Amino acid sequence: MVEDSMASTRAVVFKESENLEGKRPKIEGYDFNQGVNYSELLNSFVSTGFQASNLGDAIQLVNQMLEWRLADEEPVNDCTEEEKDPSFRESTRCKLFLGFTSNLISSGVRDTVRYLVQHHMVDVIVTTTGGIEEDLIKCLAPTFKGEFSLAGAELRSRGLNRIGNLLVPNDNYCKFEDWIIPIFDKMLEEQTSEKILWTPSKLIARLGREINDESSYLYWASMVRTHKNLGCVIFH
Incomplete structure (x- = not known):
């Protein structure tokens, strides 16, 4: 009885292996x-x-x-x-679609996205409102490295915001508001006087031209959009 049990256990533990040679890549x-x-x-x-x-x-x-x-x-x-x-x-x-969330633009991955757009390596960008906003803000003021463990309440008392382990001063958002409001005012005037219909893509292309900063992926996307043959469009 014991011998049968041991044999059964041994058969399970030392079950003959399936041969994976030629079926799966070797780990190297x-x-x-x-x-x-x-x-x-x-x-x-x-x-x-x-x-x-x-x-x-x-x-x-x-x-x-x-x-x-x-x-x-x-x-x-x-x-x-x-x-x-x-x-x-x-x-x-x-036709290559590139999708990303705003946190990647808050981080240094933004520079990789900018390179891809600058050199016409993607055709369509799909992102969030934050992916637009963060790109423009970083043209106006830098984001800094912090720590994931920093307490929000303590940072708030110092006028700082945390995105993961990134720190964004309140002043950055103030600079962004001061920059974008006059542009929105002008666009409203154009909408009224010239009957322009501002679609999300048109709006984003306009902001890319207005920022006029080569570190911005929106700037390069707006340049590509100007040359129809390059075929890059931004969806919001």
């Missing part, structure tokens, strides 16, 4: 003895494991979108004559 990190090759380093994330693999998968997916052309697909039966044209199919690429 980057070998820095090869020097620092950023492309290979990023590629190695896929086989690093944990969250690095999720980032590696995302990088591969983005690269697929950047490299895709309509010419990679077989024409379907209901294609138009233009869609059948080889040159048209080779020039047709993915």
Whole structure:
């Protein structure tokens, strides 16, 4: 009886393994003895494991979108004559949407977003009101590094606001209000006198032009929007 129980337990604990060779990638990190090759380093994330693999998968997916052309697909039966044209199919690429929340613009990720827009690497931006506001505020005054543990009440007594471990002085919001109110007044006047209908995209493009600051992703988006062939639009 005991022997049967031990045999049963042993069979469960030492169950024969499924062979994963050739079915799953092996976990291997980057070998820095090869020097620092950023492309290979990023590629190695896929086989690093944990969250690095999720980032590696995302990088591969983005690269697929950047490299895709309509010419990679077989024409379907209901294609138009233009869609059948080889040159048209080779020039047709993915339309890239970039979505983010305001906290990323409050942080240093804003500079990455600005680079992507400046160099026409995305076609459409989808963000929140805060993602618009924070970009403009940072053109007027800096955000500072703090700590997640700082008490809100104590910061409030010093005229400071906390976004995670970032600190934003009250003065930044005052400067923003002083900057934007005259623009809104002028836009209202234009709406009345010139019958302009201010859609969210038009409003945001106007603010990007008005801020006229190359550190702003809205500034670059407004420049792209001015040149229709670049095809970048902001949705709010």
